[in-house]
Amino acid sequence: MRAPSIGRLTATTVARPDLPITILQFGAGNFLRAFVDWMVSRANEDGVTRDGIAVVQVTDRPSRALDQLADQDGLFHVYLEGIRDRQPVKEVDLVTSVRAVLSAHRDVEEYERLVVSPDLKVVVSNTTEAGIEYVHGDDLAARPPRSFPAKVTALLHRRFAHFGGSPDAGLSFLCCELIEDNGSTLREYVLRHAAENGLGAAFEDWVRTACRFYDTLVDRIVPGFPQEEIGQVQAEIGFADELVVKAEHFYVWAIAGDPRIREDLPLDQAGLNVLFMEDIRPFRAKKVRILNGSHTAMSAVGLHMGCGTVRDAFADPQVEAYITRMVAQEVLPTIPGDRSDLEAFAQQILERFYNPFLQHALTDISLNALSKWTTRNLPVVLDRWAESAEAPLTILSLAALLVLYSGHSGNPDFQPRDDEREVEFLRTTFDRRDVPAWVRGAVGRLLLPGPVDAAVLARLSAETARAVELIFERGMAGALGEYLA
Incomplete structure (x- = not known):
């Protein structure tokens, strides 16, 4: 409803320029x-x-x-x-x-x-x-x-x-x-x-x-x-x-x-x-990897940590350090361009996560998270490997996502909003006694429908499985502590 005792907003109550x-x-x-x-x-x-x-x-x-x-x-x-x-x-x-x-x-x-x-x-x-x-x-x-x-x-x-x-x-x-x-x-x-x-x-x-x-x-x-x-x-x-x-x-x-x-x-x-x-494509790739990739990783990790919104996640020192370090150490090196310009752009993006006025729910960000991770985060891993470098923090986000989808995470209230077939597969095939086999099946489906490189499948499965085991053994806070040490 209107506030009392204030006038309407029209061209008769405020001046406006005469414009063609x-x-x-x-x-x-x-x-x-x-x-x-x-x-x-x-x-x-x-x-x-x-x-x-x-x-x-x-x-x-x-x-x-x-x-x-x-x-x-x-x-x-x-x-x-x-x-x-x-x-x-x-x-x-x-x-x-x-x-x-x-x-x-x-x-x-x-x-x-x-x-x-x-x-x-x-x-x-x-x-x-x-x-x-x-x-x-x-x-x-x-x-x-x-x-x-x-x-x-x-x-x-x-x-x-x-x-x-x-x-x-x-x-x-x-x-x-x-x-x-x-x-x-x-x-x-x-x-x-x-x-x-x-x-x-x-x-x-x-x-x-x-x-x-x-x-x-x-x-x-x-x-x-x-x-x-x-x-x-x-x-x-x-x-x-x-x-x-x-x-x-x-x-x-x-x-x-x-x-x-x-x-x-x-x-x-x-x-x-x-x-x-x-050409818009380099800028789009930069934005997708830094902003959208951070959102996908943050939602996966933050939901384990009891965070409800982006602001909650960045108020958690571990999640904040995780995202900040992932962007600086793994994402930015995969993007062509002047490093100082990239760092300034990333700082602009990450500063938005502190905004107390915006309530951006992590559950909303997690919508269709499997395909989002493949589009936004997997290219970072592959580009890092192509340069003989590692991407453990990015892979940790995949592990966090798979554990959430397994139905056996520390966040029992989380309900995936994703392809029902993929969610059903992850839940029905989960076996705590053989995590590597479960992860390998999940990663194999993630890499489809494109050609699946056997070496990539084996390496991504192995590194993700180790992170999944750590999350189950020590919880997300413990896993973050080890990865950020």
């Missing part, structure tokens, strides 16, 4: 508002950019958030809570970059006018992982088409026709969907729709040469609307903001592709943590 709409944003959710809209607002305030955003709802479902955003004239606050130098910090920003709010289905004429605006230069999207899908036979003549890639195809074809195929009318696409090669995939689907609908070779060539589709990686935890404490938050900011969104202080936006985007959206010049690069 240069960015079309598909999606009105918490993440884009606390990420892209917040960054653009910051850059505008610093005088680096003069970009206004039109927020467009992609689906035809009623949206309370979209209606509220329109009622507040696109204005809202981002309430940042996080850690800086291991100290909690709070910051509240009024976001003033959103200039228009509309539905592609209800506000068809306004939407179509925006599509051909000469001011438009960037399209941003977050339509969820399922949003970038190819729907065969999608009707491009519909107003609008059903799927997001078909909407983009129709948008671009309208713009192509309006500007007579001028290369200057091309747009830059920044996809925030959490799929690999998000921009490249959207481009592929747009070209498939163009070919399927016979839009012509000239249009396809214009899409390839005049438009730019960027692969991106986004990172910021956005808990969203602070329902439990909204009265307190509204009193603090001084407005009855019905769309205030909470987010962590940390963020990064990695953007790969044509350098033109640095002209279209020079957010880095405002001191924002936006990284431009030629």
Whole structure:
């Protein structure tokens, strides 16, 4: 509920800059508002950019958030809570970059006018992982088409026709969907729709040469609307903001592709943590190994230690030392790049784990942990071995995970949320009298469906089995004590 005696947040109660709409944003959710809209607002305030955003709802479902955003004239606050130098910090920003709010289905004429605006230069999207899908036979003549890639195809074809195929009318696409090669995939689907609908070779060539589709990686935890404490938050900011969104202080936006985007959206010049690069893959690998790999290892070990959240885990001196040392000694040496830069990046990542404002449950992180370990942590082990080095701390996380899944750990309340066949296999084949055989069977299944190297299978099984035995004999605290000695 609203805090008493405070006014509504609208363009009549606060000043906002007069900005041209240069960015079309598909999606009105918490993440884009606390990420892209917040960054653009910051850059505008610093005088680096003069970009206004039109927020467009992609689906035809009623949206309370979209209606509220329109009622507040696109204005809202981002309430940042996080850690800086291991100290909690709070910051509240009024976001003033959103200039228009509309539905592609209800506000068809306004939407179509925006599509051909000469001011438009960037399209941003977050339509969820399922949003970038190819729907065969999608009707491009519909107003609008059903799927997001078909909407983009129709948008671009309208713009192509309006500007007579001028290369200057091309747009830059920044996809925030959490799929690999998000921009490249959207481009592929747009070209498939163009070919399927016979839009012509000239249009396809214009899409390839005049438009730019960027692969991106986004990172910021956005808990969203602070329902439990909204009265307190509204009193603090001084407005009855019905769309205030909470987010962590940390963020990064990695953007790969044509350098033109640095002209279209020079957010880095405002001191924002936006990284431009030629290829997203090295950055993605770095992030997956350091952040996601740490999460997977932490959940496996922390759940043995009675920790409920990431914050609990990093409040435990043994778990904190374990993760910190694993990253420094085993993970970072497997990542190409300047060591000091990698250490600084890792420090940024690990500092997030101290955030007292975020309750990130280890049981949630442990979802599908077997496949996650294979994707995030196994490559570290294999790369270390390829360099004739060891990875005992990373292997300890696999041992901790297998013991949890065995049903015989010191945490009887833990229930795996994973492939039921794998969970059943680990529980029904567990034999405390022959741990090596049990581990070998488990590791063999982990390494599938790819080709299984006999030497890798034997070594990983043997080293994991030794760690499993130690956990059963001395408990996780005792095992950590030995591995960290």
